[in-house]
Amino acid sequence: MTDAAPLAIETRGLDLWYGDFQALYGVDVRVRAGIITSLIGPSGCGKTTLLRCFNRINERYPNVRTGGVIRVLGEDIYDPSVSLIELRKAVGMVFQRPNPLPISVYENVVFGLRVHTPRGELKRAALDEAVEKALTEVGLWKDLKDRLHDRATTLQLEQQQKLCIARLLPLKPDIILMDEPCSALDVEGTRAIEELMFELRGRYTIVIVTHNMAQARRASDECVFLLLGKLIEHSRTADLFLSPKEARTAEYIEGRYG
Amino acid sequence: MSAAPPAVPTRFVRTAHVARKERAEGVARFLFFLMAAAMVVPLCAILGYLLWKAAPALHLGFLLDVPKKGMTEGGIWPAFVGTLYLVGMSLAVSAPVGVLAAVYLNEYSRDNAFTRAINLAVINLAGVPSIVHALFGLGAFVYAAKFGYSILSASLTLAIMTLPVIIASTREALASVPHSFREACWNVGASRWQTIQAVVLPNSISGILTGLILQVSRAAGETAPIMFTGAVFYKAVQRGDLFPYRLDEQCMALSMHLYTVATQVPNVQEAIPYATAVVLLGSVLLVNATAVTLRVWLRGRKRW
Numbered sequence A: 001m002t003d004a005a006p007l008a009i010e011t012r013g014l015d016l017w018y019g020d021f022q023a024l025y026g027v028d029v030r031v032r033a034g035i036i037t038s039l040i041g042p043s044g045c046g047k048t049t050l051l052r053c054f055n056r057i058n059e060r061y062p063n064v065r066t067g068g069v070i071r072v073l074g075e076d077i078y079d080p081s082v083s084l085i086e087l088r089k090a091v092g093m094v095f096q097r098p099n100p101l102p103i104s105v106y107e108n109v110v111f112g113l114r115v116h117t118p119r120g121e122l123k124r125a126a127l128d129e130a131v132e133k134a135l136t137e138v139g140l141w142k143d144l145k146d147r148l149h150d151r152a153t154t155l156q157l158e159q160q161q162k163l164c165i166a167r168l169l170p171l172k173p174d175i176i177l178m179d180e181p182c183s184a185l186d187v188e189g190t191r192a193i194e195e196l197m198f199e200l201r202g203r204y205t206i207v208i209v210t211h212n213m214a215q216a217r218r219a220s221d222e223c224v225f226l227l228l229g230k231l232i233e234h235s236r237t238a239d240l241f242l243s244p245k246e247a248r249t250a251e252y253i254e255g256r257y258g
Numbered sequence B: 001m002s003a004a005p006p007a008v009p010t011r012f013v014r015t016a017h018v019a020r021k022e023r024a025e026g027v028a029r030f031l032f033f034l035m036a037a038a039m040v041v042p043l044c045a046i047l048g049y050l051l052w053k054a055a056p057a058l059h060l061g062f063l064l065d066v067p068k069k070g071m072t073e074g075g076i077w078p079a080f081v082g083t084l085y086l087v088g089m090s091l092a093v094s095a096p097v098g099v100l101a102a103v104y105l106n107e108y109s110r111d112n113a114f115t116r117a118i119n120l121a122v123i124n125l126a127g128v129p130s131i132v133h134a135l136f137g138l139g140a141f142v143y144a145a146k147f148g149y150s151i152l153s154a155s156l157t158l159a160i161m162t163l164p165v166i167i168a169s170t171r172e173a174l175a176s177v178p179h180s181f182r183e184a185c186w187n188v189g190a191s192r193w194q195t196i197q198a199v200v201l202p203n204s205i206s207g208i209l210t211g212l213i214l215q216v217s218r219a220a221g222e223t224a225p226i227m228f229t230g231a232v233f234y235k236a237v238q239r240g241d242l243f244p245y246r247l248d249e250q251c252m253a254l255s256m257h258l259y260t261v262a263t264q265v266p267n268v269q270e271a272i273p274y275a276t277a278v279v280l281l282g283s284v285l286l287v288n289a290t291a292v293t294l295r296v297w298l299r300g301r302k303r304w
């Protein structure tokens, strides 16, 4: 028995505690590969927490405990033989505030390659090519090809956020996680990032957290609604907004709370 | 259901490069741990050696007694009380001046030539060797201000020496109070002074006190500044007398006494210099431990 599309991420009974506080309750979510899935829900419902489970970055916080199963690309990521380094290479993350490193644009893009490749095997030509390819993919190449050696922190916020996405691409990730990637951007920047997501759609599985419902509606194929750490509803975006199955979902998208 | 997962993961396996990275990580972690652990070794060695050598002289009588037979026997009471006087007096001057100056610099001053000059002065003063402070104290307090060789001169010299560090550590404590707290105050119309009283000081007090107390131990240990300005080799005092000195008199002090019995006086009982060191070190550690306890306690009450 197989689904129409393969699953990129699947969780079963995922619980997560910050100390004594339980932030996720038995979440079963199945994210299909190659599409854009948005996580919506009121502030504090656990969107960021769930997203951060997918590449095990939550573990960096003290006293976080998780229970349940998380499969990424079919593998149980808590299997002892799983290498965190390889996992994070395959599952990239973009943050709320653009966080380019305070080095040149060029070095930001090849940073991941440098980290993941033995020093002797890095060829200048290969790096140059990777930079051009990644920046072209996010639509920055034309603007930045003469400024590759400028400091990345001097770029506009929108360009910085695109650069943060470009930084993931040379590693050929399968999944890109975005945590409210537009909340620091203006209208133009938001539109640019949304367009970029459509560009990347198909080649990458994208999971985006947003508390902007209009954005979820515009920019995602499927929608997951979380409330107080529980998954309430997961369906195609159009269905979720037009004919929600759950009363709580309907109330949320009507703006009764949140 | 998706296809049954393969029994052996094939996606996120360790490549040779990853394995190398993980080994390097292990080595780095171990080395860093080793360095951190190496810190503890000298401390334990010093303490152990001192205690072992000092054991024969370590009893309450040694602390309360006065030196006898040309300082070759007896206790260290005059030096102990002298150090208390010097440190207490210097702190009484440097704490208020330093804390208030830091409050001004951190809360009121704008970034202009004047404050930058003050900052530069503070940083540079903090780096001046204590022997230079000693000389300054001699010129300024003993001669120019005509305080003579006295507790007053010596503690003022210690105060000048500790002040820049107190200013720096207090500023750091003040700066660690989130700016949003101040904004919350200003936005209900509180004046700067009210803001400082209501949120800035209460939330930085643990940092300020820690900085002050660390300077107590520094002042207690310095020899040069007091040797030039007010400490003396020997002074006759009653056993256990808490108020043996007047402020315009010279006094004995632990750091100086240690130097004296270790190098200047022949035929001192072997344990006496070590026991003096133990008392000095013990007092300093006690003061530091108080600082730590206070800090932990105050931080426990802090809710952010």
Ligand SMILES: Nc1ncnc2c1ncn2[C@@H]1O[C@H](COP(=O)(O)OP(=O)(O)O)[C@@H](O)[C@H]1O
Pocket: A018, A021, A023, A041, A042, A043, A044, A045, A046, A047, A048, A049, A050, A061
């Ligand atoms: N590091 C943390 N330590 C303790 N509690 C946390 C931490 N991060 C998040 N939480 C709590 O977990 C819940 C979910 O947080 P989060 O995932 O950030 O929500 P969202 O992104 O949906 O706004 C919130 O109640 C939050 O207070």
Ligand SMILES: [Mg+2]
Pocket: A047, A048
């Ligand atoms: Mg969030």
